[in-house]
Amino acid sequence: MASEKETLIIAHTCNSYPDEVDKERLLRLFQNLDKNGDGKIDIYELHEAIKRSRMPALPEQAQDVINIGDLNRDGSLDFTEFVQYVTEQEKRLWLLFDSMDRKRSGIIDTDDILITLKQTGINATREEVDKIYRFMCGDGSVKVDWNLWRELYLLQPCTDLSHLVHSWKLARVSDINEDLAVPDEYAETVMGSNLWWRILVAGAGAGAVSRTMTAPLDRLKVYLQVHATGKNKLGLKSSFQAMIAEGGLLSMWRGNGVNVIKIAPESAIKFLAYEQAKRLINPNDPTQLSITQRLLAGSLAGCISQTSIYPMEVLKTRLALATTGMYRGIWDAARIIGAKEGLSAFYRGLMPSLLGIIPYAGIDLGVYETLKIAYLKYHDMHQSADPGVFVLLTCGTISSSCGQIASYPLALVRTKLQAQEKPKANEENPNMTMIFRKIIKEDGLRGLYRGILPNFMKVVPAVSITYVVYERIKRALGVYRNSNR
DSSP states (O other): OOOHHHHHHHHHHSSSSOOHHHHHHHHHHHHHHOTTOSSOEEHHHHHHHHHHSSSOOOTTHHHHHHHHHOTTOSSEEOHHHHHHHHHHHHHHHHHHHHHHOTTOSSEEOHHHHHHHHHHTTOOOOHHHHHHHHHHHHTTTTSOEEHHHHHHHHTTSOOOSHHHHHHHHHHHHTOBTTTBOOHHHHHHHHHHTTTTHHHHHHHHHHHHHHHHHHTHHHHHHHHHHHHHOOTTTOOOHHHHHHHHHHHHOGGGGGTTHHHHHHTHHHHHHHHHHHHHHHHHHHOSSOTTOOOHHHHHHHHHHHHHHHHHHHHHHHHHHHHHHHOOTTSOSSHHHHHHHHHHHHOGGGGGTTHHHHHHHHHHHHHHHHHHHHHHHHHHHHHTTOOTTSOOOHHHHHHHHHHHHHHHHHHHHHHHHHHHHHHHOOOOOTTSOOOOHHHHHHHHHHHHOGGGGGTTHHHHHHTHHHHHHHHHHHHHHHHHHTTTTSOTTO
8 A cells, every 4th residue: 555655746746747736736836936927937037946945056957947847948937847847856856755765754864864975975974964954954843754855856956866965065065154165066066077178168268258348447457556646647537548649449458468368277277276275274075164264275276376377467567568569469578578687577576466365365255255144144045045146246246346455555566566677787676565665655545546446447347247258158068958968
């Protein structure tokens, strides 16, 4: 005789159409998801529903559901497609639930989770398993039975235990007090699959387009940092006019070529260094890092990548400040600077550059986490929920701006040192301290922020362009396609 839970699933999965009870349940589900009432569930409505779920999710999850259920390829799910998706998804979920319910009690408990993790080669502590369980059943007042199980994973396309375990790993590293560590897990997923090169290409392509589109503002910033003083009263308009008069409109893109070229090596070195730093800080489990540890790992990675590509930074500054005909290109500039000033010229300003990484990274991370947590609390969302890409972009823009304010004086001094040619024999070689003193003496504290306005002006367009192009390239390269189809 079939058990109660078998009756629940058989009535739904063994027929082409659900019975009347299930029809009502599915209709309620559909109407709850179809917020605009147009008879279809689009990717934005799915994304909002996934955000409201207590289970951690990756950004591509809503698209995965569309890929699986969208039979007519119109980019959304109508009721018929939704019913078919739910039918097939609940079959898969039932098989997972049944295989884990070793006591045949109709309940998944912490022992079941622990055994499942061990079977997949993951050694988890009891504390970590308890955390996973709390993510599933909230405050512990409910049990993880079949009804809760299918509610939790209905919009998570789990096809086997590996998908399920990855969901648990996201929950396992989501500390209640220190918020999400999902980016590390997401990177682990990507780099462990065949998507890594597509993500790298998408990131490099987005960065190249973004930097090219905002290059005039970047050159304007460098020009003001080096040439503007309290005496000459150079401003945005006068500096722009001076550059156009000297070299024409195309001169606004001087230095952009090397700025684009350094994207790929800088990103690759930073990622590899970050992974190694995590393993150095916590050899037992590099995914389990506190905010302080992540800050330390990120700062180390930033220092290593910055030192590795720093000669290209110097070249970018020199080219941006060059007059017409001074250099024929990147390699010509490198040859002339090296021959005239020696290899040490390519590392001028490295010290303030490295010193600026720690305050920038610390404030950027701290403000970002604070804003995101505040948003989730204000909207009464679980801390593992995804607040949405535009919220994250807004948090990132604000936090990045705060980080820039703190570290900008060091960036200004770095640029001035990069622009300095080798002094003559009877001249003193200026260092970081000397330049700081000179700026404050001549222009006061305000002088330490010369050029910050065009820097802020490019933040929003740079972030927006990067996101749009990144998503377009990822789609073109098939990152969002479901691997099982």
